[in-house]
Amino acid sequence: MAGKSGGGKEPALDFQILDIRHLEADQFAPLLVEESKIWRDELRWDFEPSARQISNCLQEKRLSGYALALADQIRGYCFFFNDGEKGFIGDLFVEPASAKIELARRLLDHSIEKLVGTPGLRRVEAQLPHFTYEQLESCFLARCFKAYRRCFMSVALIDRPPRRPLAGQTPPPDPTEGPAPLADFLLVPWDRKHDREAGELLCAVYHHHIDTAINDQYGSAEGTRRLIENIVHHRGCGEFLPRASLVALHRSTRSLAGVLALTSVGRQNAHIPQIAVAAQFQATGLGTAMLESSFQELTRQGYGEVSLTVTELNAGALRLYERLGFKTFRTFGAFAWEHP
Numbered sequence: 001m002a003g004k005s006g007g008g009k010e011p012a013l014d015f016q017i018l019d020i021r022h023l024e025a026d027q028f029a030p031l032l033v034e035e036s037k038i039w040r041d042e043l044r045w046d047f048e049p050s051a052r053q054i055s056n057c058l059q060e061k062r063l064s065g066y067a068l069a070l071a072d073q074i075r076g077y078c079f080f081f082n083d084g085e086k087g088f089i090g091d092l093f094v095e096p097a098s099a100k101i102e103l104a105r106r107l108l109d110h111s112i113e114k115l116v117g118t119p120g121l122r123r124v125e126a127q128l129p130h131f132t133y134e135q136l137e138s139c140f141l142a143r144c145f146k147a148y149r150r151c152f153m154s155v156a157l158i159d160r161p162p163r164r165p166l167a168g169q170t171p172p173p174d175p176t177e178g179p180a181p182l183a184d185f186l187l188v189p190w191d192r193k194h195d196r197e198a199g200e201l202l203c204a205v206y207h208h209h210i211d212t213a214i215n216d217q218y219g220s221a222e223g224t225r226r227l228i229e230n231i232v233h234h235r236g237c238g239e240f241l242p243r244a245s246l247v248a249l250h251r252s253t254r255s256l257a258g259v260l261a262l263t264s265v266g267r268q269n270a271h272i273p274q275i276a277v278a279a280q281f282q283a284t285g286l287g288t289a290m291l292e293s294s295f296q297e298l299t300r301q302g303y304g305e306v307s308l309t310v311t312e313l314n315a316g317a318l319r320l321y322e323r324l325g326f327k328t329f330r331t332f333g334a335f336a337w338e339h340p
């Protein structure tokens, strides 16, 4: 597949779109270096472990997708893979010097077309943080995907004073806030023995939640079990930080009331891949208390910044993060397609 990019006064460049399986992994090395730089500079994330994993997968021909070749060099790629009946678009990246959105859209169009035409595929999901929601929306809507805006947010921890009382401490009496509930909970570091109950908590909390439309793993006990497994044991979202990650135990019943998972995604950058509070304990300050407590531990461990992603329609969570000082630095798209 070949074509021309550019238009107007700019010189048109010859480019080719190639099947990545026809290319060697080391041809992607400069592109992966470039992509790691963008992840570090723009998304506050050390992408190098993922880049190594992608390179291994390319070598073993475990990924499908398309590469953008300009002047014999790989300037961009879009790859996808299947997990049973589900397909994932894992990444779409075009190096900045060639980052014409039109080229990225072409790579994406080829990938979407291939995926939705795959016999037996029930669902396709994608979250592509290198591009804004608006830049990619039309490609997905044209193929009947549902589209959602997600916010990439971060907050600096340095010199950040705790703003709310922590669980286990007595909050100052405030008649306007009603009864103080936090003494009912015990916050403890996340231990492996909590994994099973954490999965069950997520399954219950995310029932009918907007994020289940984006990631259908939230919709089943098996799915949430795998989700936890992926965060805690497979570095699916950075390196799990067991001491900063917390679970909240309801003191009287000893049941799990909340979970907060934290990962390391850079020398000084932590990430929150998961936070959830059981429905009956929401809006009582537990989520805030878990976040404040983990921020103190992260500061002790030398982290300077925490990031997270949140669906824009999840207004309560978004409000909570903004109240704690998080600011959105990128709005990107999450897209999901179900076989009709």
Ligand SMILES: CC(C)(COP(=O)(O)OP(=O)(O)OC[C@H]1O[C@@H](n2cnc3c(N)ncnc32)[C@H](O)[C@@H]1OP(=O)(O)O)[C@@H](O)C(=O)NCCC(=O)NCCS
Binding pocket: 177, 178, 179, 180, 181, 205, 209, 275, 276, 277, 278, 281, 282, 283, 284, 285, 286, 287, 288, 289, 309, 310, 311, 314, 316, 317, 319, 320, 323
């Ligand atoms: C998002 C979530 C983790 C927040 O946890 P939470 O324990 O409900 O959070 P908090 O109680 O600290 O704060 C939520 C609200 O309750 C209010 N609140 C806090 N303490 C309160 C109290 N003592 N009495 C009444 N309201 C209180 C807060 O002011 C806040 O109000 P706001 O929505 O106007 O900002 C929780 O709602 C949840 O699990 N949601 C489903 C899963 C989810 O969306 N996870 C986030 C994905 S990114």
